[in-house]
Amino acid sequence: MGLVVQKYGGSSVADAEGIKRVAKRIVEAKKNGNQVVAVVSAMGDTTDELIDLAEQVSPIPAGRELDMLLTAGERISMALLAMAIKNLGHEAQSFTGSQAGVITDSVHNKARIIDVTPGRIRTSVDKGNIAIVAGFQGVSQDTKDITTLGRGGSDTTAVALAAALDADVCEIYTDVDGVFTADPRVVKKARKIDWISFEDMLELASSGSKVLLHRCVEYARRYNIPIHVRSSFSGLQGTWVSSEPIEQGDKQVEQAIISGVAHDTSEAKITVVGVPDKPGEAASIFRTIADAEINIDMVVQNVSAASTGLTDISFTLPKAEGRKAIDALEKNKPGIGFDSLRYDDQIGKISLVGAGMKTNPGVTADFFTALSDAGVNIELISTSEIRISVVTRKDDVPEAVRAVHTAFGLDSDSDEAVVYGGTGR
Ligand code: ASP
Ligand code: MG
Numbered sequence: 001m002g003l004v005v006q007k008y009g010g011s012s013v014a015d016a017e018g019i020k021r022v023a024k025r026i027v028e029a030k031k032n033g034n035q036v037v038a039v040v041s042a043m044g045d046t047t048d049e050l051i052d053l054a055e056q057v058s059p060i061p062a063g064r065e066l067d068m069l070l071t072a073g074e075r076i077s078m079a080l081l082a083m084a085i086k087n088l089g090h091e092a093q094s095f096t097g098s099q100a101g102v103i104t105d106s107v108h109n110k111a112r113i114i115d116v117t118p119g120r121i122r123t124s125v126d127k128g129n130i131a132i133v134a135g136f137q138g139v140s141q142d143t144k145d146i147t148t149l150g151r152g153g154s155d156t157t158a159v160a161l162a163a164a165l166d167a168d169v170c171e172i173y174t175d176v177d178g179v180f181t182a183d184p185r186v187v188k189k190a191r192k193i194d195w196i197s198f199e200d201m202l203e204l205a206s207s208g209s210k211v212l213l214h215r216c217v218e219y220a221r222r223y224n225i226p227i228h229v230r231s232s233f234s235g236l237q238g239t240w241v242s243s244e245p246i247e248q249g250d251k252q253v254e255q256a257i258i259s260g261v262a263h264d265t266s267e268a269k270i271t272v273v274g275v276p277d278k279p280g281e282a283a284s285i286f287r288t289i290a291d292a293e294i295n296i297d298m299v300v301q302n303v304s305a306a307s308t309g310l311t312d313i314s315f316t317l318p319k320a321e322g323r324k325a326i327d328a329l330e331k332n333k334p335g336i337g338f339d340s341l342r343y344d345d346q347i348g349k350i351s352l353v354g355a356g357m358k359t360n361p362g363v364t365a366d367f368f369t370a371l372s373d374a375g376v377n378i379e380l381i382s383t384s385e386i387r388i389s390v391v392t393r394k395d396d397v398p399e400a401v402r403a404v405h406t407a408f409g410l411d412s413d414s415d416e417a418v419v420y421g422g423t424g425r
Helices: 016-031 046-057 063-087 119-126 154-164 198-206 214-223 281-291 319-331 363-373 394-407
Strands: 003-008 035-040 092-095 102-104 113-116 130-134 137-140 146-148 169-174 195-197 227-231 239-242 260-264 267-276 299-301 310-318 340-344 347-353 380-384 387-393
Touching (some): 003 016, 016 035, 016 063, 016 130, 035 063, 035 119, 063 092, 063 146, 119 130, 130 154, 198 214, 198 239, 198 347, 214 227, 260 394, 267 281, 267 347, 281 310, 299 380, 310 319, 319 340, 363 387, 363 394, 387 394
Parallel strands (some): 003 035, 035 130, 102 137
Antiparallel strands (some): 102 113, 137 146, 227 239, 260 347, 267 310, 267 340
16 A cells, blocks of 8 residues: 645635645545545635735735745645545545744745644554545644745645655646646647656756746655646646656657756846946845845856957846845945946746756757747857747747747647646636
8 A cells, every 4th residue: 555645726716616636636546545645725816915905904014924824825735635535425624834844934925845744644544534625734843823924835745744754655636637748838849748757857947947846856866756647637647747757558658858948937037237247246236136035046257358448247136136136236236336227027938848968968959959940139148058948028928938848849749737726827
């Protein structure tokens, strides 16, 4: 007998019908002889709606109270799911994050899990119950206050519980059939990936792929927990994310040269214009940004015009941090010394990811050729061993993603990418 941790996202439990469908799936897994722990997200867009509500009563809601409010979303779905399972004649018990032993630091709205002590969950499943756990929440070790793990955090709850319970697999149920070679909402011919390594998945996640969060994959890699991403709407095999390929019947699963194309339109670009070309300038710019606790992504410095001895430095960062970065730089303008700042939030990033590019010459050339054939202008470039990223105009992103996808032979013959639910909100 094995132990499976399953996670169901908000679009899978969006309404009573969805909850009943998920209850049936969970009972199936139990009937197949497994102990089952199911982690759930809040129903549909509940979390967004609660945030909207909070902002109506206070423009910047207090972190502690916002966490208290948001965790109510997952409480609703966990209790309903347990009821639906009982209605099918099986025993189920729901647990909040705190009851499940998810212990975090005390950073409200983006807490990190520091320990999981799943004693109550273990006892419950050993007694033959199905345990339902509220995702995305925990309790602070120091303050004992309720915390949340940041948007999309239920996946991390599932992986962390799977690690603590030494589960055989962590199944993440979502509204698509798995991880695709590009966002199926943008590329109709995106293909489902059978297996992908933790490394490639981490790069895709940090390049804008939303199917799994970076933190969740990082956790899975650290504890070597295989993740199976699949749809709760279809019975299809999904995508395995693990360190080594998983045997799938007689199908040979191998490392692809290119795993996929990711895109991200959540970033903005700041250009610091007229920076003196001398040592220490970049250091003081990025020290200012770091002191404001802002994470940057790409950086590029232009060659200085010999006549002026001045240069421009551009970098990208999450749009949400744009205001803060500009304010911090303006405040330190006398110390840093520059002419002006330019802010551009009409950019997009396209990334090609695959471990095979390490050993296959010409990938970069083919990537740039595909973009130029599509008439897309490149503004910034950055690379890692297994990724090439470019910044373009935001409006060019969908076209560019499709062009690159086709150029690397990733298009499927049929339109296999089905989006079953979710508003993508
Ligand atoms: N309900 C939370 C959110 O919408 C957590 C999750 O869905 O994983 O971000
Ligand atoms: Mg959600």
